[in-house]
Amino acid sequence: MALYSEKVMDHFLNPRNVGVIEDADGVGEVGNPVCGDIMKIYLKIKDNRIEDVKFETFGCGSAIASSSMATELIKGKTIDEVMEVTNKAVVEALDGLPAHKLHCSVLAEEAIRAALKDYFDKNGIPYDPEEFREHDAEEDVPPEVLEAAEAEKAAAAASCGTKFK
Amino acid sequence: MxxxxxxxxxxxxxxxxxxxxxxxxxxxxxxxxxxxxxxxxxxxxxxxxxxxxxxxxxxxxxxxxxxxxxxxxxxxxxxxxxxxxxxxxxxxxxxxxxxxxxxxxxxxxxxxxxxxxxxxxxxxxxxxxxxxxxxxxxxxxxxxxxxxxxxxxxxxxxxxxxxxxxxxxxxxxxxxxxxxxxxxxxxxxxxxxxxxxxxxxxxxxxxxxxxxxxxxxxxxxxxxxxxxxxxxxxxxxxxxxxxxxxxxxxxxxxxxHIDEYAEKETKLRDRLIAGLDKIPYGELNGDRVHRVPNNANFCFEGIEGESMLLMLDDKGIMCSSGSACTSGSLDPSHVLLAIGRPHEVAHGSLRLSINEQFTEEDIDYIIASVTEVVQYLRDMSPFWRDLVNGKRPHVFSE
Missing domain, CATH: 3.40.640.10 (Type I PLP-dependent aspartate aminotransferase-like (Major domain))
Known part of the structure; x- marks a missing residue:
């Protein structure tokens, strides 16, 4: 079986909504270059609805695919609906991600929330900070997936030269 | 293809x-x-x-x-x-x-x-x-x-x-x-x-x-x-x-065939290195002379290696990277870190290892493809944007 599903490869090779919105109403950036991934989401919001969304991503195939899918999932939705979009929804829409790539979907969720928070802050809209805390990849992930991720990590650590054979 | x-x-x-x-x-x-x-x-x-x-x-x-x-x-x-x-x-x-x-x-x-x-x-x-x-x-x-x-x-x-x-x-x-x-x-x-x-x-x-x-x-x-x-x-x-x-x-x-193959490969490798050298803000990893005849390894700023590999695979080119995402661990290649490449640069590495059967056309196709892929990925990279805008410092020169 290939590492990635056809959906992931499609969104990686033909990413939707790539780019910048110069007069964005909210911008969110998460990740850092040392870890090897950064996602930036630009939102245009009108009447409480995502009128337009663009992304820029520095990262691996699943990071780019997760960003692309996440933008598709939130486009045209109301803010309340967007708040319901979790990393799980991104993973499901991509027909799954390998266990050690789940953090890419978490980054996508966090980037969207960071952009919304930016919009709220700029417009003085009150919100519950609890909704915007950063969380790690292990939350919201079913235990069996976590277990698989741990096993994969252990296998990666145990086999010599997983980077270069 | x-x-x-x-x-x-x-x-x-x-x-x-x-x-x-x-x-x-x-x-x-x-x-x-x-x-x-x-x-x-x-x-x-x-x-x-x-x-x-x-x-x-x-x-x-x-x-x-x-x-x-x-x-x-x-x-x-x-x-x-x-x-x-x-x-x-x-x-x-x-x-x-x-x-x-x-x-x-x-x-x-x-x-x-x-x-x-x-x-x-x-x-x-x-x-x-x-x-x-x-x-x-x-x-x-x-x-x-x-x-x-x-x-x-x-x-x-x-x-x-x-x-x-x-x-x-x-x-x-x-x-x-x-x-x-x-x-x-x-x-x-x-x-x-x-x-x-x-x-x-x-x-x-x-x-x-x-x-x-x-x-x-x-x-x-x-x-x-x-x-x-x-x-x-x-x-x-x-x-x-x-x-x-x-x-x-x-x-x-x-x-x-060591001498025969080494001569052919060295010529092709140096053509490859010369071509990839033209990509701005990229650098060859390892000594130019004291290296095996078939290896070229580069780091490119602002992009990540796994996405490079996947895009090159889509163009029929198979190669490797030392990025964390290709290793299943959180750190990029220990080799690139050992020669002093910072993490953010080591993530953007690409190893191409050829053999004596390659032609100059193959090499030129690789150069053109890598150049295109690097540019494409940089165009969607917020990290690259920050480098261009001076918000983060470049590691390599142009």
């Missing part, structure tokens, strides 16, 4: 010579070399001829060659053996380098837990350690120096003969992991003062699952695999005759 396999440092396609050599030992002479009847003895003869052939490629003697299941096993056995010999004399210090293959590094980790003291020498930014640095690290209790012949990621060739001379002078065993060098570079264990050397067949157009350890006569090996009396009692398990014969044929063939 044309397929360009540019990952020959990972593994190679078997040569016709190697495939033809192994078939008779699967179809006809399938006997166990330890059996006394003819079909077994035929296999035994082939096994011993293979040993002599492998030995001849390194100016060694047949009885100094031990067949193993892979290069990793050979590395394990060489290091464990030297450690056991050393600790009997109270010598429990081993010197190696920070950018060895994990076959060496993880074996050293194991010995460290047993109480050995391990010195990992820093590697210069050009990917080379010097004999002087090895000499300076040797102590009265040093039992082994193990330094790879050529690095598997960046292809840099170490001054093996000089390091060997230093070890010989100080009476310390010297092992080299020659997995990336065997069949590609001239190796002479006597001239280069090598006590132990590891090779792996699938890196020189032979089969996977077979390797060899050269150990100078007089060095008593410790078993990694216990069992029967095979390999003079030093490696249990019925010999993998077909693959051993195939490895010997592949090595003989590769060694007969």
């Amino acid at each position: 044309k397929i360009i396999y540019a990952d020959n440092a990972a593994t190679t396609k078997m040569s016709r010579v190697a495939i033809d050599a192994m078939l008779p030992y699967m179809e006809e002479y399938y006997g166990n070399p330890s059996s006394l009847y003819s079909v077994g003895q035929k296999a035994k003869e082939a096994l011993e001829q293979a040993r002599a052939d492998v030995a001849a490629c390194f100016n060694a003697e047949a009885r100094e060659i031990y067949f193993t299941g892979c290069g990793t096993e050979a590395d394990n056995q060489a290091i464990i053996s030297a450690a056991r010999l050393g600790e009997r004399k109270g010598k429990k210090h081993i010197i190696s380098t920070a950018f060895e293959h994990h076959a060496v590094l993880h074996t050293l980790d194991k010995l460290k837990k047993e109480g050995f003291d391990i010195t990992l020498l820093d590697v210069h930014s050009n990917g080379i350690v010097t004999a002087e640095e090895v000499a300076a690290a040797i102590r009265p209790d040093t039992c082994l120096v193990t330094v790879m012949y050529a690095n598997n990621e960046i292809g840099t060739i170490q001054p093996i003969k000089e390091i060997g001379a230093v070890c010989k002078e100080k009476g310390v065993l010297f092992h080299t992991d020659a997995v990336q060098a065997a069949g590609h570079l001239h190796i002479d264990v006597k001239d280069q003062n090598i006590d132990m050397l590891s090779i792996s067949a699938h890196k020189f157009y032979g089969p996977k699952g077979v390797g060899a350890l050269y150990a100078r006569k007089g060095i008593i090996l410790t078993n990694v695999i216990e069992g029967g009396a095979q390999e003079r009692g030093k490696r249990g398990g019925t010999e993998n005759v077909a693959e051993i014969v195939s490895m010997a044929a592949a090595l003989k063939d590769a060694c007969a």
Whole structure:
């Protein structure tokens, strides 16, 4: 079986909504270059609805695919609906991600929330900070997936030269 | 779509010579070399001829060659053996380098837990350690120096003969992991003062699952695999005759063509390096001259390696990266970190390893594709945008 599903490869090779919105109403950036991934989401919001969304991503195939899918999932939705979009929804829409790539979907969720928070802050809209805390990849992930991720990590650590054979 | 396999440092396609050599030992002479009847003895003869052939490629003697299941096993056995010999004399210090293959590094980790003291020498930014640095690290209790012949990621060739001379002078065993060098570079264990050397067949157009350890006569090996009396009692398990014969044929063939292939590959490699050098804010990893003829390894700022690999695969080009995302760990390549590349740059690495069958057109196609992919990924990278806008500092110059 290939590492990635056809959906992931499609969104990686033909990413939707790539780019910048110069007069964005909210911008969110998460990740850092040392870890090897950064996602930036630009939102245009009108009447409480995502009128337009663009992304820029520095990262691996699943990071780019997760960003692309996440933008598709939130486009045209109301803010309340967007708040319901979790990393799980991104993973499901991509027909799954390998266990050690789940953090890419978490980054996508966090980037969207960071952009919304930016919009709220700029417009003085009150919100519950609890909704915007950063969380790690292990939350919201079913235990069996976590277990698989741990096993994969252990296998990666145990086999010599997983980077270069 | 044309397929360009540019990952020959990972593994190679078997040569016709190697495939033809192994078939008779699967179809006809399938006997166990330890059996006394003819079909077994035929296999035994082939096994011993293979040993002599492998030995001849390194100016060694047949009885100094031990067949193993892979290069990793050979590395394990060489290091464990030297450690056991050393600790009997109270010598429990081993010197190696920070950018060895994990076959060496993880074996050293194991010995460290047993109480050995391990010195990992820093590697210069050009990917080379010097004999002087090895000499300076040797102590009265040093039992082994193990330094790879050529690095598997960046292809840099170490001054093996000089390091060997230093070890010989100080009476310390010297092992080299020659997995990336065997069949590609001239190796002479006597001239280069090598006590132990590891090779792996699938890196020189032979089969996977077979390797060899050269150990100078007089060095008593410790078993990694216990069992029967095979390999003079030093490696249990019925010999993998077909693959051993195939490895010997592949090595003989590769060694007969070293100069011819190296000349062709070096020309193509330098064309590739010159083409990729034109991409702004990218840099070659490892020394330009002292590197295996088939390796080019670059870091490009602002992008991540796995996405480069996948996009190149979509264009029919297969290659490797040292990014964390291709390794299943959180850190990028320890080799790139060892030569001083910062994490954010090491994530954007690309290794291309060619062979002598490449054409100039192949090389030009790779250059054009990599240039296009780097630009495409940079155009969607917020990290690249920050570099361009001066929000983050560049590591490389334009």
